[in-house]
Amino acid sequence: MTDRLYVYPISTVSGPQAVEGDAVRLAGGMVYAREFAVIVRREGQTVSREVTNASGIADAFAKLPADLGPEAEAQWSALRMAHPAMELGDRTIRLDQPQVMGILNVTPDSFSDGGKFMDDPEEMQAHAAAMHEAGAAIIDIGGESTRPGAKAIWEGEEIERVRPAVAHCAGMGAVVSIDTRRPAVMEASIEAGARIINDVSALRYDPRSLEFAASSGAPVILMHAPGSGEDLHAAPDYTAVAFDVFDFLKEARDRALAGGISQDRMILDPGIGFGKTLADNLSVLNHLPMYHALGCPLLLGASRKRMIGALSNEAPAHQRAGGSLALAQLGMDAGVQLLRVHDVFETVQARNVWRGLRDAALTDFGGLPD
Structure with missing residues (x-):
């Protein structure tokens, strides 16, 4: 059985100052994400789902199976990536x-x-x-x-x-x-x-x-x-x-x-x-x-x-x-x-x-x- 991970931004705010900096600039654009669902699926079914904000993402990742850690970090980095022109x-x-x-x-x-x-x-x-x-x-x-x-x-x-x-x-x-x-x-x-x-x-x-x-x-x-x-x-x-x-x-x-x-x-x-x-x-x-x-x-x-x-x-x-x-x-x-x-x-x-x-x-x- 292979677990699949998804880090899903589920809410946005007008800017980081609206939530005292607790938001991330999504993909280097003009949208700021505050809450994220960390979802694990297995054989087509969701087996865990935790909602957290940007400041709590590390704690949410710490609860994941060890083999999903690198994928979690890769997706989190990608969400905050500023794409070059x-x-x-x-x-x-x-x-x-x-x-x-x-x-x-x-x-x-x-x-x-x-x-x-x-x-x-x-x-x-x-x-x-x-x-x-x-x-x-x-x-x-x-x-x-x-x-x-x-x-x-x-x-x-x-x-x-x-x-x-x-x-x-x-x-x-x-x-x-x-x-x-x-x-x-x-x-x-x-x-x-x-x-x-x-x-x-x-x-x-x-x-x-x-x-x-x-x-x-x-x-x-x-x-x-x-x-x-x-x-x-x-x-x-x-x-x-x-x-x-x-x-x-x-x-x-x-x-x-x-x-x-x-x-x-x-x-x-x-x-x-x-x-x-x-x-x-x-x-x-x-x-x-x-x-x-x-x-x-x-x-x-x-x-x-x-x-x-x-x-x-x-x-x-x-x-x-x-x-x-x-x-x-x-x-x-x-x-x-x-x-x-x-x-x-x-x-x-x-x-x-x-x-x-x-x-x-x-x-x-x-x-x-x-």
Whole structure:
């Protein structure tokens, strides 16, 4: 029997001064965590759970089985880790505040835009420019739909779809990530100017992907999806989905480390909407702060997802901006570093207002005596 440990931040405060310093800066961002649940699970069941504050964490760790001590310290260190900025050629993306990644699909069957950016290059270019000017730190370009039921395409076709978009966006000065699970597409896109690899299969789909990603030197986004092969949504068998996603991402991180990708080049994505029911998605979203314990920046891709329609009278994709902004704020409140969204202008505006509130909170002592 193998015990698994999870150090889960369960409450936050406006700033450390609000609780006389008894809080930690979560992942080097603008969120401060005060209380933590130290959870031990065995064979899919929780066998112990202790809630403590930052000042009591050492005592909580002292009660753990000796073999869990190193993992406890590693997760505690990761929760307090300040992630360095991503240096991407002549562009720097800081990770001490949320950054917005704009979605550009050049597919005929995207659930959000119906293929219009593939069929009309001028409209694609105008949309990319609008996202860039609105404040997108990254433009994420994908040439294959990964919605449930979508069919895989030939890699040569995928390259023909994405390469012009990558070259155009890189040429206008944007940082580009390539959303693909195929090493040939990764390579062609990096040659065209992409700086980041975003693999929804966490480098599992093609055994050559890990080797290429390691040799490329590019940051890599590793996403949770329960399926393998062509169907990433297939046959989820969760015991407790939030913890199962944590375990998957930990294994994906360790596999990438063993394959030559340094941890400071990894970003982890819990994969909202991939092989998850509405209840599963809600559980993962409510546990987002826990994933900081894996020691990598986090990406949240919940924009216009089906779950928003399920919670709002089946609103179609183009009418899910309000729900998308609600989930983006949830991500910001959880300390997520990257928000992958369709509605860039609105999300950047929400981020800027959120940041103003956070900045003000650090100097607002709430009437405490001097």
